[in-house]
Amino acid sequence: MAFPVSRLRRLRKNPILRTMISETTVRVDDLILPLFVCPGENKITPILSMPGHSQMSVDVIVEECGRILETGVKSVLLFGIPETKDEHGYVACKEDGIVQKAIRAIREKFLNNILIVADVCNCEYTTHGHCGTIVDGDVDNDLTLETLAMQSLSLARAGADVIAPSDMMDGRVQKIRKVLDENGLYNIPIMSYAAKYASGFYGPFREAAGSAPKFGDRKTYQMNPCNSDEAMREIDLDIQEGADIVMIKPALSYLDIIHRAKDTFNIPIAAYNVSGEFSMVKAAAANGWIDEEKIMMEIMTSIKRAGADIIITYFAKEVATILNRSK
Ligand code: PBG
Numbered sequence: 001m002a003f004p005v006s007r008l009r010r011l012r013k014n015p016i017l018r019t020m021i022s023e024t025t026v027r028v029d030d031l032i033l034p035l036f037v038c039p040g041e042n043k044i045t046p047i048l049s050m051p052g053h054s055q056m057s058v059d060v061i062v063e064e065c066g067r068i069l070e071t072g073v074k075s076v077l078l079f080g081i082p083e084t085k086d087e088h089g090y091v092a093c094k095e096d097g098i099v100q101k102a103i104r105a106i107r108e109k110f111l112n113n114i115l116i117v118a119d120v121c122n123c124e125y126t127t128h129g130h131c132g133t134i135v136d137g138d139v140d141n142d143l144t145l146e147t148l149a150m151q152s153l154s155l156a157r158a159g160a161d162v163i164a165p166s167d168m169m170d171g172r173v174q175k176i177r178k179v180l181d182e183n184g185l186y187n188i189p190i191m192s193y194a195a196k197y198a199s200g201f202y203g204p205f206r207e208a209a210g211s212a213p214k215f216g217d218r219k220t221y222q223m224n225p226c227n228s229d230e231a232m233r234e235i236d237l238d239i240q241e242g243a244d245i246v247m248i249k250p251a252l253s254y255l256d257i258i259h260r261a262k263d264t265f266n267i268p269i270a271a272y273n274v275s276g277e278f279s280m281v282k283a284a285a286a287n288g289w290i291d292e293e294k295i296m297m298e299i300m301t302s303i304k305r306a307g308a309d310i311i312i313t314y315f316a317k318e319v320a321t322i323l324n325r326s327k
Pocket of ligand 1: 211
């Protein structure tokens, strides 16, 4: 039936009705907040390109987790800034590594009232800033699987609830699953960064985590932004290897990939609203060019509408505060 019988504006007039027929809901429970843990005590180093975010020492991060829980956000994703780095990232596999320490301290204070997701990658821990062991000028896939598995095991033993490999090596989900299972950690889920693109949107994060590659780029392991079919292959393989949740990253320029993944696979989908996406909003808002709250909520809604079940975002606390206000 066409106009004038059909008038779509009829359902937009009454705000109660408008809310009633709203198709997408963002919930505080959908959100994961990334945090950066650094050595030292009582240390807070603001990340200039990410207003409101800082590198925090373990004691500070524990306090911060208290404030996060107060907003209703229950999940954090931990990244580490280590005291020293090495060629292979062994420093990330130590029982007393920086993230391992943070996990133990957060767990001790908040028990199981918080979900701790541990990012697994070598780039913050290698002297050259690449995500694995370098052989002939490129990251060697199979050698890197060894450190990723060691790092995962160590993080899971420290008490991580979820292991999230972000390195984009082939076969790492299978390898990590095997090592966790062999060590009795068969109940620890793997959230794989399945389709992670070689993106310019990671710029601020590399300042935050001190993980910029010292030479070259990540194009031999992260995906070409032109490709969508390949993302489906990546996700399919990760699921076959045992991934429990698959992630698409970044989120905003890749909403089509999120949508396609949701249509194609029957598995929870996470989307990473990355640092550059966050910083652009903050910068524009600081200039008075956009309404920050409105844009932030529109971004969250678009990621959910595209098909994501989980959103990893630096906006998590602010989004939660807004959602609580409108209750
Ligand atoms: C580590 C990693 C990166 C991000 C998450 N894990 C950086 C990269 O791949 O260079 C980016 C997160 C963000 O930009 O918010 N491999």
